[in-house]
Amino acid sequence: MGFLDIDNTTKSYGAVEVLHKVDISVEKGEFLVLVGPSGCGKSTLLNMIAGLEEISSGEIRIKDQVMNGVHPSKRNIAMVFQSYALYPNMTVGQNITFGLEMHGIPKPERDKAMKEVAELLQIEQLLDRKPGALSGGQRQRVAMGRALVRDPDVFLFDEPLSNLDAKLRVDMRTEIKKLHQKLGTTIVYVTHDQIEAMTLSTRIAVMYGGYVQQLGTPQEIYDSPANIFVATFMGSPAMNVVPAKVAMDAGKPVAVVALHDGTTTSLPFSQYNMAAWNGRDIMLGIRPETITDEDAADRNSANIAHMTNRIVVTEPAGSDTFVTMTLGGKDVIARMRSDADVRPGADFPFAVNMEKAVAFDPETEMRIVP
Amino acid sequence: MSVATQDTAIRTGRVSRTLIYLVLLLFALFYMLPLYVMVVNSVKPLDEITGGGMMNLPQAFTLDPWAKAWSSAQIGVDPTGLKPYFWNSIKMVVPAVAISTVLGALNGYVLTKWRFRGDTILFGLMLFACFIPFQIVLIPMARMLGLMGLAGTTWGLVLVHVVYGIGFTTLYFRNYYAVFPTELVRAAQIDGAGFFQIFWRILLPSSGPIAVVSIIWQFTNIWNDFLFGASFAGADSQPMTVALNNLVQSSTGVKEYNVHFAGAILAALPTLLVYIVAGRYFVRGLMAGSVKG
Numbered sequence: 001m002g003f004l005d006i007d008n009t010t011k012s013y014g015a016v017e018v019l020h021k022v023d024i025s026v027e028k029g030e031f032l033v034l035v036g037p038s039g040c041g042k043s044t045l046l047n048m049i050a051g052l053e054e055i056s057s058g059e060i061r062i063k064d065q066v067m068n069g070v071h072p073s074k075r076n077i078a079m080v081f082q083s084y085a086l087y088p089n090m091t092v093g094q095n096i097t098f099g100l101e102m103h104g105i106p107k108p109e110r111d112k113a114m115k116e117v118a119e120l121l122q123i124e125q126l127l128d129r130k131p132g133a134l135s136g137g138q139r140q141r142v143a144m145g146r147a148l149v150r151d152p153d154v155f156l157f158d159e160p161l162s163n164l165d166a167k168l169r170v171d172m173r174t175e176i177k178k179l180h181q182k183l184g185t186t187i188v189y190v191t192h193d194q195i196e197a198m199t200l201s202t203r204i205a206v207m208y209g210g211y212v213q214q215l216g217t218p219q220e221i222y223d224s225p226a227n228i229f230v231a232t233f234m235g236s237p238a239m240n241v242v243p244a245k246v247a248m249d250a251g252k253p254v255a256v257v258a259l260h261d262g263t264t265t266s267l268p269f270s271q272y273n274m275a276a277w278n279g280r281d282i283m284l285g286i287r288p289e290t291i292t293d294e295d296a297a298d299r300n301s302a303n304i305a306h307m308t309n310r311i312v313v314t315e316p317a318g319s320d321t322f323v324t325m326t327l328g329g330k331d332v333i334a335r336m337r338s339d340a341d342v343r344p345g346a347d348f349p350f351a352v353n354m355e356k357a358v359a360f361d362p363e364t365e366m367r368i369v370p
Numbered sequence: 371m372s373v374a375t376q377d378t379a380i381r382t383g384r385v386s387r388t389l390i391y392l393v394l395l396l397f398a399l400f401y402m403l404p405l406y407v408m409v410v411n412s413v414k415p416l417d418e419i420t421g422g423g424m425m426n427l428p429q430a431f432t433l434d435p436w437a438k439a440w441s442s443a444q445i446g447v448d449p450t451g452l453k454p455y456f457w458n459s460i461k462m463v464v465p466a467v468a469i470s471t472v473l474g475a476l477n478g479y480v481l482t483k484w485r486f487r488g489d490t491i492l493f494g495l496m497l498f499a500c501f502i503p504f505q506i507v508l509i510p511m512a513r514m515l516g517l518m519g520l521a522g523t524t525w526g527l528v529l530v531h532v533v534y535g536i537g538f539t540t541l542y543f544r545n546y547y548a549v550f551p552t553e554l555v556r557a558a559q560i561d562g563a564g565f566f567q568i569f570w571r572i573l574l575p576s577s578g579p580i581a582v583v584s585i586i587w588q589f590t591n592i593w594n595d596f597l598f599g600a601s602f603a604g605a606d607s608q609p610m611t612v613a614l615n616n617l618v619q620s621s622t623g624v625k626e627y628n629v630h631f632a633g634a635i636l637a638a639l640p641t642l643l644v645y646i647v648a649g650r651y652f653v654r655g656l657m658a659g660s661v662k663g
């Protein structure tokens with residue numbers, strides 16, 4: 001049993017089931033991120049943990065206590081909303097202590113708790129202001145303060161950074177991470193931003209269409225995606241997924257992929273026992289950063305394949321240059337060093353780190369497990 | 371927005387602007403005329419009116435018609451003036467406005483933040499109440515008041531007005547709360563606030579503008595109501611409007627037009643006052659919700 005258990009939980013609105021048998025167990029101190037595209041049911045699941053939405057079937061437990069039907073205020077959780085949901089008629093200080101007041105905690109204790117949280121979040125000078133007179137970042141801090149002051153078992157965040165501008169979002173992301181490391185609290189965090197998910201989490205649940213597609217550490221999700229959806233959703237630029245055919249070359253399985261001019265190249269598999277797929281079609285997944293020039297190829301890799309292909313477009317992005325080519329009839333992006341000598345229209349010798357490549361069953365879209 | 375206004379203002383020539391102001395002034399005068407007639411004639415002796423010249427300023431200024439209308443004019447059978455009826459009206463209007471506004475706010479809160487099966491139908495039915503003509507309910511209402519033992523009392527009138535006003539106040543508050551962020555209510559739930567605490571501590575403090583709309587609307591309607599007052603009031607609960615009618619209609623003696631004018635202004639004063647005090651919020655409240663933010 002974990003600290004927070006989501007046990008075979010479903011959610012239906014009338015006849016429509018929007019969450020199907022979700023099964024997640026969160027350990028104490030974990031930072032679980034629910035990530036997925038809009039409408040996949042992330043908020044619904046979070047609201048069910050909070051008690052704001054009823055559970056249609058299954059069970060949610062916190063510290064082994066069944067939470068089904070328990071009022072939100074009795075679950076010892078705190079939630080930070082996307083819109084912050086600060087009470088507009090109260091000062092920052094009153095906002096932070098409202099929950100304590102409702103739980104009947106005497107004023108001296110409330111004030112003490114408020115001071116501690118304000119100091120932690122560096123919002124002491126804002127305590128007498130109304131939320132209307134705060135900037136987006138300050139509101140965000142106050143909203144977190146309101147959650148922190150209760151010292152809850154589980155923190156729930158619903159896209160807390162999506163209303164901030166890009167720079168502030170990165171700053172607050174770091175701040176949340178620091179806070180988690182310092183306090184060691186258990187957090188469930190909803191976002192549709194895969195970078196937020198990768199950087200913040202100790203574990204990620206990738207959701208799509210009401211299903212948890214994969215649950216794992218960021219590294220597992222990134223290196224061994226369960227299916228094509230997870231592979232292309234996580235990572236930026238997205239993983240290249242191209243059609244290929246499995247063949248045998250000197251007794252070893254290779255992926256045969258079409259180049260820009262219709263000729264083919266063979267990329268030898270390494271970690272897959274792909275011989276069973278000999279002669280069959282697969283989808284080959286290659287991350288952009290594993291396609292490089294020869295010099296930049298990963299020295300630790302035991303399986304670097306080589307291919308010469310035509311460059312279609314180059315996009316310098318400062319630290320890297322993104323190179324687009326046609327592979328298997330699709331646009332494929334390679335992430336090159338910025339000083340690589342790449343020009344559109346030129347044929348270029350690429351190195352592909354096949355140790356990192358993954359293969360998918362084109363029918364089920366599931367990863368072919370070695 | 372402001373740029374566009376400035377732009378048109380600059381382009382509109384001086385001639386057309388003068389024309390616009392002239393027309394506006396004309397309309398203003400036209401609308402002010404009745405008030406002017408009422409005010410000047412209420413401070414004249416009677417013979418100045420009966421001698422013709424309704425439009426003239428008073429030659430001999432006097433406040434006697436006001437004093438008489440307030441405290442000694444013949445109303446019905448007693449020479450009491452409008453004073454007791456004024457207090458009757460106050461005793462009816464204040465509770466009726468307060469109760470209907472509070473109930474409307476509660477209804478709006480429940481209909482938007484505690485949705486339940488059939489809530490839209492219920493709201494539709496309440497809206498329907500806004501369109502029921504007064505005349506239709508007169509007889510059933512009289513019977514109900516009789517059954518409840520409230521016939522002829524101020525509280526009977528309060529009940530009638532609350533029932534009639536609740537459709538409007540619910541409409542106002544529901545639409546206002548519909549755009550009030552539900553996340554705030556959810557946050558308060560997690561914070562441990564109960565049904566009434568959320569209403570009292572979170573929603574009501576932000577309801578100023580719409581409360582003013584509701585109060586002005588209800589106050590004006592209830593204060594100006596004649597039909598319910600005439601139908602359901604007893605001798606000692608008649609409101610101002612009914613008394614004013616009795617004053618003007620009383621057939622004994624000469625018609626004291628100056629007193630009638632003064633009485634009419636007295637009857638209109640409270641609504642005027644409410645509008646002057648809270649009118650700014652009225653417009654603001656009506657606009658709220660239509661424009662976000």
Ligand SMILES: Nc1ncnc2c1ncn2[C@@H]1O[C@H](COP(=O)(O)OP(=O)(O)OP(=O)(O)O)[C@@H](O)[C@H]1O
Binds near residue numbers: 038192
């Ligand atoms: N009250 C409701 N009645 C019917 N369907 C609903 C209701 N609320 C949500 N849904 C559906 O449930 C699904 C999941 O919604 P949810 O709000 O959890 O999505 P989300 O993953 O949080 O998306 P976003 O990133 O846009 O916030 C959606 O398809 C939505 O249409």
Ligand SMILES: [Mg+2]
Binds near residue numbers: 042043044
């Ligand atoms: Mg959401």
